[in-house]
Amino acid sequence: AHRLTEELGGTKFWAERTGSVPAASFTVTKWAWLAEHEPEAVRAARAVRLPHDYLTERLTGQGTTDRGDASGTGWWASGTEAYDEEILAHVGLDPALLPRVVRPGEVAGTVRESHDLPFSKGTLVACGTGDNAAAALGLGIRPGTPVMSLGTSGTVYAVSRRRPADPTGTVAGFADARGDWLPLACTLNCTLAVDRVATLLGLDREAVQPGDGVTLLPFLDGERTPNLPHASGLLHGLRHDTTGGQLLQAAYDGAVHSLLGALDRVLDEDADPSAPLLLIGGGARGAAWQRTVRRLSGRPVQVPEARELVALGAAAQAAGLLTGEDPAAVARRWDTAAGPVLEAVERDEETLARIAGVLSDAAPLLERGTDTA
Known part of the structure; x- marks a missing residue:
């Protein structure tokens, strides 16, 4: 967390860009640690999801998240409300691995057809938070x-x-x-x-x-x-x-x-x-x-x-x-x-x-x- 803060312009840069200064609990810090200590896991990654994103994708088959949880990752720019390309490039994360950010009130998807989900196909799914x-x-x-x-x-x-x-x-x-x-x-x-x-x-x-x-x-x-x-x-x-x-x-x-x-x-x-x-x-x-x-x-x-x-x-x-x-x-x-x-x-x-x-x-x-x- 300290290294990321210093490498990209200090606390003022992070606060203004993402709204927060990185802490050990932020996703961007964990990803940077993973890249350093377990690079094979990073190379094998096919998607990056927070827990509620994973549940939504299980329900709908679509990779989505909400702005609330996205804002806690450390790689979502609060000013533009979009993923920050400079930060993602710095930690070596392909934005294609990230979920689409759904706006409040927007339907995240509908329940897909699956034999192991206790919901009717087509049921609306909200974005969660x-x-x-x-x-x-x-x-x-x-x-x-x-x-x-x-x-x-x-x-x-x-x-x-x-x-x-x-x-x-x-x-x-x-x-x-x-x-x-x-x-x-x-x-x-x-x-x-x-x-x-x-x-x-x-x-x-x-x-x-x-x-x-x-x-x-x-x-x-x-x-x-x-x-x-x-x-x-x-x-x-x-x-x-x-x-x-x-x-x-x-x-x-x-x-x-x-x-x-x-x-x-x-x-x-x-x-x-x-x-x-x-x-x-x-x-x-x-x-x-x-x-x-x-x-x-x-x-x-x-x-x-x-x-x-x-x-x-x-x-x-x-x-x-x-x-x-x-x-x-x-x-x-x-x-x-x-x-x-x-x-x-x-x-x-x-x-x-x-x-x-x-x-x-x-x-x-x-x-x-x-x-x-």
Whole structure:
């Protein structure tokens, strides 16, 4: 990822050209790695597909993708909404191996005749999209509405009418499933890291206690936001009277601090800072997660009752294809974002400042991947 960034003009070039700075998870980076380490596999390749592209092709017999998943490859130019010939040439990928990009609302194909598909021949097939774009569609969110997803990793995103281009690499400038954009930032350490800390302490994940002196940066798998791929966890401010519950609360605080810092970069300047933050994902119903997000964001928090938002986004896309409606409007009619709204509380500026200070002071150690406790 670092080499690709430098070889083709640096972070500004990539952000402006593709909307994102390459990370190890991007398809362009994986293809470049494959070409270097397994060139025989590259020579044998007959097509390059993302997982949902493969499923669509199994159904229709046609190679298609959507702009949302295409925008996460690193070889799709967000300005022209077409594959970038310069980048493809640089990594040695023939554009003929790539799927056609289908526009939102366009039929990707129809189900082909096959003995092993449980669908009628001729059934319409929509273009599909990636998981975050599908969840945004399933929520029916309007531009500027902030979303925080608490899963194994954490994500924050919002729909925007402006094409993102963040040269710091914090925000990925993905396309959404409707024709707008989905600026998104991702942290590697979220619910999995907090649960690991709870397990080490022998505590239930809700067994938190307030404390104002201990800081835990839960970068147990390195980190992407901030970009510290070799980092390990860091514990600071431990005292004789520190309790296990306070350590656990510090893990929640560290994870949410990273997400909120990314959210500030995701949202447009004209976004309403008092709008409820939609909290989704596996951790969204956890009381400790909810309290931590409210305390550190200072925002009201809304927890949608609908659970399978990615599937609901797929259903809304299918409904929109059949009726010609905006699929986000379909989801809003289904009221998929409905759920309790937890009132805003005063933002805990002291904790935010303490975590930021520890992170700044420890940055040289974290970047070297030093085990620190």
